[in-house]
Amino acid sequence: MSFSKQSRYLDNTMISTYKECPRKYLMRHVLGWTTDGGGQKPPALVFGSSWHAGMDEMWGPGKDESIENRVDLAMEGFRKQWEEDNYTFELTMEQQDDLGARTPGTAHEMFYQYATQRDRMIRECTVLGIEQPMAMPFPGMDDTWYVGKLDKVVDYAGGIHVLEHKTTTLYRIKGNFDNDYLESWNSASQVKGYQMMGSIHYPKLQDVWVDCSLVHKKVHDAFKFIPVSHEWSLLKEWITDTQRWIGAIQSETAEYEKYGNLEAGTFRRNEDNCYGKYSKCPFLNICSTCSDPTKLKEVPAGYVEERWEPFDVLKLDKLIKGN
Ligand code: SF4
8 A cells, every 4th residue: 555645644733633622623624724814824833934944954955064154054944934934034123022032033043053052963963864754554544644744864873863843932041941841742642653653764763852942032042852762562552542543533524524514512622722731722712602613604704714734734745656
């Protein structure tokens, strides 16, 4: 069996949305709704993807360059993504204020500190993969795949490691990073997925290094690797658990397609997550006034239809034979 565009596939974003609240999954991933940002994505998302684009330059074409050149290349990558997302590079005072720490100026300072701190590793490692799309067939499920993307795969210090770049604004005076944030990667389902997919393609994979970078107005030199390696028994459990979650998503989707509404109790709400750890759910306005959003005649005001397309976001076409 090989992966094709007709295959059924789910990524971590979709599964974690369902785990958070099945009703949220319905609105985001079945109906395809999202908040109407007037053509602009939220700053956290844009800064994160622009940082990733800079990292691709830093670990790719910039690998054997001087620190200064590496920073320039990273900034070019950052700028390209930033402008593709309709954000302006030359900010007014008011725009700077709205963006807080997430500005190109902060990114420039961070790239310089990052390139300096990671200089030896960047020079000495062999980069095996950059933005590498992955698809893993799920045992016992017909043409169903778990898909994702490994930010970097490097051979360094005698082992193969997956690097996953993450940015956070959760600052603490002691140690710069929020401790719970750092520890959370040890139990993150997403990281288990990276390790699982990485091990299939790189049998000698040692671990996943979550590459955390703090985004702060004044602190620009806080970076930390969190190495995570789970035993096979835990990865096996991750497969079984994920299989169950995927099964639940597929059966609720089939139930909705059969009845065309939620009257059978399909895609139930999880009100405990309306006010999440970092922000409130973007669908709260709908849920506060509407018991069954599938009965609405049009997309509610303040929302637009814009589907989450893992196939394009993760560039999965690279996995299809002949492409
Ligand atoms: S507002 Fe609450 S119930 Fe509604 S989708 Fe969000 S988390 Fe679920």
